[in-house]
Amino acid sequence: MYASKIGLEIHIQLLTNSKIFCGCRAAFGDEPNTNVCPVCMGYPGVMPALNGEAMRMAYQVALALNCTPTEHTQFARKNYFYPDLPKNYQISQFGAPIGTDGYLDIEFHGKTRRVRISECHLEEDAGKMVHAGDMSLLDYNRAGTPLLEIVTEPDLEIAEEAEVLLTQLRRMVRYLAVCDGNMEEGSMRCDANVSVAPEGAPLGNKVEIKNLNSSRFVRKALAYEIDRQTDILERGGTVSVETRLWNENRDQSEPMRTKELAHDYRYFPEPDLPIVEADASFIAKLSDAQVELPQARMQRLKQVHGLGDRVVELLCDEKETADFFEAVVAEGADAGAVASWLTSDVRKLLNRFEVSLAASPLSPRRLAELLGLLQSGRIHGKIAKQTLEAVFTLDDDPERIITEKGWEQIVDPKALAELAVAVIADNPEAVAAVRAGNAKPLGFLVGEAMKRSAGRAEPRALQQALKDALSVEPLYVLDFGGAIGGERRPDGMVQPGTRKEVKELLAADPDLPDSIRFDEITLGGFLSEEISPRDWAQLVSAVRYRIEDSSSGVVISHGTDTLAYTAALLSWVFPDPQVPVVLTAAVTPEKAPELMRDAVRAALQLPPAVHVVLEDGTYPAVNLRFERVEADAARFRTWNATGLESEQWPGFALGDASADALTARFETAMRQVHIARIYPGMRSESLVRLMDAGYRAFILELYDTGTANLGHSPFGLRAAFEEARRRGVRIFCTSQQEGVVDFQSYVTGHALWREGAVPMGSLTTETAYARLVAAMVCMEDDDEAFASMEHRGSMKNE
Amino acid sequence: MQADWNTVLATAETLKEYRAGVEARDKDLGAFLHFSPSISTEAENPGSASAISGLPIAIKDNLAVTDFPLTCGSRLLEHFTSPYDATAVERLKAAGASIVGKTAMDEFGMGSATDTSALSETKNPWDPNRTAGGSSGGSAAAVAAGMVPAALGSDTGGSVRQPASFCGVYGLKPTYGAVSRFGLVAYASSLDTVGVIADTPDRLEAVFSVIAGEDAKDQTSIAAFSPGKPPVAPSDLSSLRVGILQADESDEPGVREAMTCVEDVFRTAGTEVETVTLPFLEYASAVYYTIATAEAGANLARFDGIRYGERPLYAENPDELVRLSRSTGLGDEVKLRILLGTYVLRSGFHDQYYGRAQRLRARIIQDMQDLFSRFDLLVSPVFPTLAFKLGRDGLTPYQRKQADRYTTVANLAGIPALAIPTGVHDGLPAGVQITGPAGGDYALIAAAKALHQALPPAAPATYPRIWS
Numbered sequence A: 001m002y003a004s005k006i007g008l009e010i011h012i013q014l015l016t017n018s019k020i021f022c023g024c025r026a027a028f029g030d031e032p033n034t035n036v037c038p039v040c041m042g043y044p045g046v047m048p049a050l051n052g053e054a055m056r057m058a059y060q061v062a063l064a065l066n067c068t069p070t071e072h073t074q075f076a077r078k079n080y081f082y083p084d085l086p087k088n089y090q091i092s093q094f095g096a097p098i099g100t101d102g103y104l105d106i107e108f109h110g111k112t113r114r115v116r117i118s119e120c121h122l123e124e125d126a127g128k129m130v131h132a133g134d135m136s137l138l139d140y141n142r143a144g145t146p147l148l149e150i151v152t153e154p155d156l157e158i159a160e161e162a163e164v165l166l167t168q169l170r171r172m173v174r175y176l177a178v179c180d181g182n183m184e185e186g187s188m189r190c191d192a193n194v195s196v197a198p199e200g201a202p203l204g205n206k207v208e209i210k211n212l213n214s215s216r217f218v219r220k221a222l223a224y225e226i227d228r229q230t231d232i233l234e235r236g237g238t239v240s241v242e243t244r245l246w247n248e249n250r251d252q253s254e255p256m257r258t259k260e261l262a263h264d265y266r267y268f269p270e271p272d273l274p275i276v277e278a279d280a281s282f283i284a285k286l287s288d289a290q291v292e293l294p295q296a297r298m299q300r301l302k303q304v305h306g307l308g309d310r311v312v313e314l315l316c317d318e319k320e321t322a323d324f325f326e327a328v329v330a331e332g333a334d335a336g337a338v339a340s341w342l343t344s345d346v347r348k349l350l351n352r353f354e355v356s357l358a359a360s361p362l363s364p365r366r367l368a369e370l371l372g373l374l375q376s377g378r379i380h381g382k383i384a385k386q387t388l389e390a391v392f393t394l395d396d397d398p399e400r401i402i403t404e405k406g407w408e409q410i411v412d413p414k415a416l417a418e419l420a421v422a423v424i425a426d427n428p429e430a431v432a433a434v435r436a437g438n439a440k441p442l443g444f445l446v447g448e449a450m451k452r453s454a455g456r457a458e459p460r461a462l463q464q465a466l467k468d469a470l471s472v473e474p475l476y477v478l479d480f481g482g483a484i485g486g487e488r489r490p491d492g493m494v495q496p497g498t499r500k501e502v503k504e505l506l507a508a509d510p511d512l513p514d515s516i517r518f519d520e521i522t523l524g525g526f527l528s529e530e531i532s533p534r535d536w537a538q539l540v541s542a543v544r545y546r547i548e549d550s551s552s553g554v555v556i557s558h559g560t561d562t563l564a565y566t567a568a569l570l571s572w573v574f575p576d577p578q579v580p581v582v583l584t585a586a587v588t589p590e591k592a593p594e595l596m597r598d599a600v601r602a603a604l605q606l607p608p609a610v611h612v613v614l615e616d617g618t619y620p621a622v623n624l625r626f627e628r629v630e631a632d633a634a635r636f637r638t639w640n641a642t643g644l645e646s647e648q649w650p651g652f653a654l655g656d657a658s659a660d661a662l663t664a665r666f667e668t669a670m671r672q673v674h675i676a677r678i679y680p681g682m683r684s685e686s687l688v689r690l691m692d693a694g695y696r697a698f699i700l701e702l703y704d705t706g707t708a709n710l711g712h713s714p715f716g717l718r719a720a721f722e723e724a725r726r727r728g729v730r731i732f733c734t735s736q737q738e739g740v741v742d743f744q745s746y747v748t749g750h751a752l753w754r755e756g757a758v759p760m761g762s763l764t765t766e767t768a769y770a771r772l773v774a775a776m777v778c779m780e781d782d783d784e785a786f787a788s789m790e791h792r793g794s795m796k797n798e
Numbered sequence B: 001m002q003a004d005w006n007t008v009l010a011t012a013e014t015l016k017e018y019r020a021g022v023e024a025r026d027k028d029l030g031a032f033l034h035f036s037p038s039i040s041t042e043a044e045n046p047g048s049a050s051a052i053s054g055l056p057i058a059i060k061d062n063l064a065v066t067d068f069p070l071t072c073g074s075r076l077l078e079h080f081t082s083p084y085d086a087t088a089v090e091r092l093k094a095a096g097a098s099i100v101g102k103t104a105m106d107e108f109g110m111g112s113a114t115d116t117s118a119l120s121e122t123k124n125p126w127d128p129n130r131t132a133g134g135s136s137g138g139s140a141a142a143v144a145a146g147m148v149p150a151a152l153g154s155d156t157g158g159s160v161r162q163p164a165s166f167c168g169v170y171g172l173k174p175t176y177g178a179v180s181r182f183g184l185v186a187y188a189s190s191l192d193t194v195g196v197i198a199d200t201p202d203r204l205e206a207v208f209s210v211i212a213g214e215d216a217k218d219q220t221s222i223a224a225f226s227p228g229k230p231p232v233a234p235s236d237l238s239s240l241r242v243g244i245l246q247a248d249e250s251d252e253p254g255v256r257e258a259m260t261c262v263e264d265v266f267r268t269a270g271t272e273v274e275t276v277t278l279p280f281l282e283y284a285s286a287v288y289y290t291i292a293t294a295e296a297g298a299n300l301a302r303f304d305g306i307r308y309g310e311r312p313l314y315a316e317n318p319d320e321l322v323r324l325s326r327s328t329g330l331g332d333e334v335k336l337r338i339l340l341g342t343y344v345l346r347s348g349f350h351d352q353y354y355g356r357a358q359r360l361r362a363r364i365i366q367d368m369q370d371l372f373s374r375f376d377l378l379v380s381p382v383f384p385t386l387a388f389k390l391g392r393d394g395l396t397p398y399q400r401k402q403a404d405r406y407t408t409v410a411n412l413a414g415i416p417a418l419a420i421p422t423g424v425h426d427g428l429p430a431g432v433q434i435t436g437p438a439g440g441d442y443a444l445i446a447a448a449k450a451l452h453q454a455l456p457p458a459a460p461a462t463y464p465r466i467w468s
């Protein structure tokens, strides 16, 4: 087993108006050599004059990185000849940098890791040399722009962590408004040091990697370098100390020509600049003016508003968005609603109109007003979306928009009751059917009433008005196959799809209130082992419709084999279903009537959530485990029940995609996710073949609390993990036993984590699989879906 | 009757006369690298306030003057024209002075005889076979030969004081930071100062008070000299406590005679005088050359032929361009000092040379502070010899560097020092330097004024004063 150590040197270009030592504009992309003067061109006789703004920003970053600020900071000359360096020395810092001994806590796969910052120092940037044919051209616009170099200790282990550090640092400097953090344009640059050594051995030889122009290249280049050094060591070789350049076109690093390295920089104190005093009052002033940093803000928003990790990360990625969020909440809007609107609909509109939040017609007050209208029921969800879009196109207030467009809903109970009475009077046949016990025509009546109101009636209130007028309480029973809806054939086998009417099954029950009406919808007609993506899409679509429709509850009959998957799926896509959704499954058709009655009772009594009713009681929808104990006896158990309570696994928003669209999304998602179980003799190549076949994510069942053979033998999984990382294939780890997989136990778990595997904590394989499918169905971006599979905890540093 | 310096640039007629006079004198001297006087509107308005209004002033060719050459005596910058003014020059212009030309110097200030210049070798106005000194030899000769009343020079290790002394005029090396270095082509930044060479202490003071003071473009400049803040100077010699450096028997007789002469003046005036020794003096040159060359190596790195300066017509690649520009553009003395500077800073030896020199420098600073807690000023020789002969009859390169020991102390300690003429010895001007504590520039000038009365300087016979 090998351990890798990564240290980063990150240069950030400070956003000062003028350059660090002269009055030239520090601007990117102007005509070559227009932002230059004798000072930044290194003319004879000129002297540097330190820009106080650069100094202030540098100290701000040092403080944000928890560095000890240097009281007397000094500049030094770093001597080397290069045509883009006007003085052929760079004014930098050596002995007394701006700040030292800091740290940055990074969040990776839900774990916190402290990366030590050895120092931050201020320096000037060089110009740019371009080769054009047989000429070399120089542009000195960039020469003399202020750079802050941030040097980390080699506390990172894997490429992905480096990428995370850069992302967090980028967010931080943007919050501080000292750098735009754009790696592609070079305003944030990264060099890295990598060394690999056998686990437990002293640090290996260090290789420096340069030319990492995006966080993606950083990840690729570092992963490549770790593999390269590991290969050398495994073959018994020695890694040579060198500097390598990342070649983005070839996806590999190449050694730099020896000529370009081994500089003796001959540092000495810069005699043209005095020692700069950063006294206590200067530091205190900076500390007082420090903005709340992203990590702290995320933490606070989570605590104060009870928001989920992912949402908070989306809100806090840009300070502008987080400020906006808080401004809307300050206007009195519900934090959860603001968060979900900002991270979905508002974000989509900003993208569509290609405008920033600040520049858009949407102000915090307008969004608060819109949410107020929604909350008070004056408009419903669809109209709210329409109104939001109108705010963007018309640049007007929501209140005025709905008034002018006549979009305001009818919520007045009296008006709605009148509407209901009128519709009942005009549709005697449907009414009769409802009164006879059939719920189906209720939907028709609601539709009629809605038409009469020209679509302006508030749907739920309208439904309620009709239900009240008819004195009915509709309950839907969805038949999703399984033995509960089937019949036992004379030969003893269960035949799907010939179920009797539930109504009849339950007719004899005197305990059920008269107002209940049933509507049976047959979805399956198959055994639960035959579930296809299309079936899940249809079920989800049907449940969504019943939840939004006039129901009081939804009961789903299901087979036992796959119940654990479907139950978890529904709980992920309906985290907040408004009405109880009850799944039930009987091991044998004989038990079906009794169980169905229990399920109906549960739907009338339990709080709105997804529940599972079984022969021996009610279960939560996640982490169910189906165990057949004897030929005719089976039972369900909830695994890791206590662990689940301490973990946060927020659900997803399904949106309003059509059943067909959902089918396509389920098919796409389920085609890419594979469940695999490790076993003695398992070969990496089997997983690699699956990757070849197009699988992009695995739910991998490990042993116990997350152990596996990670070695290099044909039966070790190392090759599979390496291949997965190379291809961007994700591996989510669960356990074959009732064990919490959090990779906290050192050695294998830690190594797995380092290889990029994501621990699923308490989640069972079925629940994790259902969650991943749900995430991929609900989210546009797979990376976002993958990110939602991670949960919080802290990673111990070695 | 001598004409007033204020009038020489007043009219086309006087200008013509002035130009002709200077050109005639400079033909043999080689003090100017560039001479282009023009009519001064300030000279036409004698009512203007400044004491230097309308004065023609020469500038050493390592100080930037807009649209004037800035060669630093180097082949590499032979055709370089400055796009900007040095702060000292800007202040002279603002006070109504007129810049008439640029004076010869050792290449980048590296020399003590103005003979490492790639462009002109300056002769001593007192004896054409002898050096005018260096590196500000052109400025000193121009003042001594009556071509300008004052000139700016630069003093890194004695480059204002030694030529001033060799030519029999006044030369001030101010406190480090008293005059902005912005626009002075750097040789050794922690030692470089912009200095003044003038025919009288009054003139020297007039020029110094104009150019001194804090400058935002040079953050190492100091506020003590901002306008309106000249420190109070003692009014008479008797109130001073004076240290006289113990004579070194190896110094030339003329040098020792000048020391005795000044000591006599002080004793006659009733000044408290005491002979002192400076134990660190033997290290001064070594410390100076270690630090100066280390900084010079970096300061001269910018002369690569890429953005300005002479360079080959064609080079295979940027590296070759830089190599060819430097090998053909820079002279031997400059190359030697760059190599030395690279040597003393190189990895593994940094502490042994550069680090040690810095520690010794700190010690010298401390010793000088201690000395000035007991004395108001120190009298010492400027150089162990009077103006030496040009060419092979002069000093060897090693002797010259050793001989910098008296002057380099003030640069290493960042304190002011003023060379004053004391008389003529065997047809050559002799003199001493007076050194004071940091910030004591005006006190030195006041002392020089008092000594001026007792020891009025002479003009060389071949170049009698035309203007005064």
Ligand SMILES: [Zn+2]
Binding pocket: A019, A022, A023, A024, A035, A036, A037, A038, A039, A040, A041, A144
């Ligand atoms: Zn500039």
